Amino acid sequence: MKKRKLLPILLALSLIAVGCGKNSAADVNVSTDSSEAVRQEETEDDGEDTVEKTPVSAEDIDVSKLEPYVINIFRPGTGTTEDIEAVNAALSELTLRDMNATVNIQMVSMGTYVQQLNLLLTSGEDLDLFYPSSISPNVLISNGQIIPITDLLDQYGKETKAAISDADWGTCTLDGEIYLIPCNEDKAINIGFEMRKDIADEIGFDYTQDRDYTLDELYDLFVAVKEAHPEMYPVGANMGDTWSRLEVDTLSDNLGVIVNPYGTSTTIENLYETDFFKERVAYMYKLAQEGLIIPDASTNTESRESLIKSGKIFGGFAHMKPGFAEEKGRSAGYELVTVQIAPAFSTTEHVSQGGYAISASSKDPARAMMFANKAYTDPEYANLLVNGIEGIHYQFTDDSKTVIELADGADASDYSRSPFLHLNQGITYIWDGDPIDLWEQFEKYNSTATASPAKGFTFDNSGVLNEITACNNVVGKYRQALLAGSMEPEENIAKFNEELKANGIDSIIAEKQKQFDEWLAAR
């Protein structure tokens, strides 16, 4: 009899134990009373302050006056629990010294990052600094999830403010307030075609010329590739997109664009009615008819690199940045080369899509800004964030201490390295294999990229949400299929535009143009 009662009791107890246990990498290291985050005297929360707010340089912060605090940071990334905790501990040593706070960086892999971020933001859990990823800053602002940081920058982020150009700050501004600190990364894109080097050499195609290649030249290349390798398709797609970006300024949603970002025209047009779009679609249709594009391109969920790896495609149209071929070559399994079709241009989205924002639920935004400032300007901070701990995650290749590689005994997955996800990769060590002047290349790339006439302008879409929702559905119906050449262009583009008009694209464009003209006039 006793045995019979024991088992259910044990089961019930184990269920309770499982339910109560909370395994979070976060709770462990930190031993401060974070609940009292008393603000210093100079805090921006007081609204209209009669006291002069003097900008405080990073060195001047009087650490002894600050209450202990835990800075919670959330960003995409992967790593083992031990390694993340180790990096947090190492960073905390620095932050305790500089701002009497410890850091708690949590990370989640990119695949589920946005969902987790949404959960984190809606649950109201402690969060100070985070990387918005693909969530549009507009959405975060209108939902009240992030706070303006203009004053915080002036007070605690002086160095960061000075290090970033006014034009770039403009792209993170809405209604006169700055909301994001843009990451120091590629802030422009150039459009081109990436392809397998071995097959290109085999055909004898010269991809080394430093100029813009024409689509007709590429057509000849595709025909040659198809002849030499009939089982392979010259042009592939990346998760359904043959052209994930076109050389236009999308003005955040592709509904009403500036068709020529290299020019000076400030007229916003419907991309899908322009000759540019019609010609591009006609070109893709021709390619598809001749069997040069992979079938079912628009429904294929594979990435371009994995299709290259499996030998199904020769290459694909892509939007690029410095070091693109080397980076993609690593995941494609073959050496890749690229040719340019359209030169580098920069729009608001290119700058603001990589940045960090301060959450509205932060209890000490000043502290978060202090940390961001340090992360942007201090190589000690930046290297810890990007590369991990010296000796454990990385080591120098030689005594000159300029280039680093994976540390002996470490695994690349212990603390994953994605430099572009951080505030300032430009002050970190160069990874073995990348060009030694990679950061200079980035600088040059960013500064020589043509700025679109609308760079700095952010569209506030709250007045046309219904139209955008409806038009998004219409775009989903036609765009990918048209650009993959799987639909007959003439009649389908006409139908496409008819449906867009029926769903209010003209109101969207009118509203955008109105806001844009106001923004231009105010400059």
Next chain:
Amino acid sequence: MKKMQTRKKKKVKPYLPLFLMMVPGMLYLLINNYLPMAGLIIAFKQYNFRDGIFGSKFAGFSNFEYLFKSSDAFIITRNTLLYNLAFIVLNAILAVTISIVLYELKSRMAKKIYQTVILIPYMISIIIVSYLVYGFLATDIGFVNTHVLEPVFGIKSYSWYSTKTAWPFLLVFIYLWKNSGYSTIVYYSTLMGIDPGYFEAAVVDGATRWQRIRYITLPGLKSTVITLVLMAFGKIFYSDFGLFYQVPMNSGPLYDVTNTVDTYVYRGLMQLNNIGMSSAAGFYQSCVGFVLVLTANLIVKRISEEDALF
């Protein structure tokens, strides 16, 4: 099969342990299903995370507009309703037929094997199903194109994912293949509950197999069929997202025949992340389902009172 007459006055005390056992479940239902209903108000608000649910600005019915104003409004409503009607009716017919056939089988071994096999598709994730379908319908390497259309009919590279015509039939077929197994098992278990004495008496009276089915088996299933169908009506405005988004591989040209209310809302709001508008869609779906269930129940009550749900 008459329902048991319930006694109006019941003594609570002997049943107290049973009531107590109900309490955790009821508590869970209260907290998980009833309390959150207060959140329905989100559909009428312009939700702002800083102001919270009750502090956010009131938006009236503006969150619902996008569902009706667009040129696709009619299409998504038509697709959702017609597909679901087809699913409910055909599923019922198919499942009843198969369950009767199963019931008539003599071999116990055969019954068990068929039961398992019929139920397996229900267990397969719809994502896997979408890739199975892709294996059949891919333009260049799909089974149908390479082994049926080309050798037999001489049709080359028929692009299944770009042509609308076949998809309504395909989707109904896939739905039935996946879900009829579950209904079959439910009906079959009802059949098991019919007193075999009826069948024996019928055989003695000289009834043919078809007569037995018509006068004993089918009436025995009536209540279960009505219950399942009524419950399905409540979900008539919902759709299996996997079936309508994943299986057609989110292919644009197919939108006219595969876009339902759920996929439309997803596609439209993916970038906008607007909580108010997506809540409005859910609210609309539940309301329609609620009205339909009540109406259908009323109709059933008129026809055959004891079979109505409530």
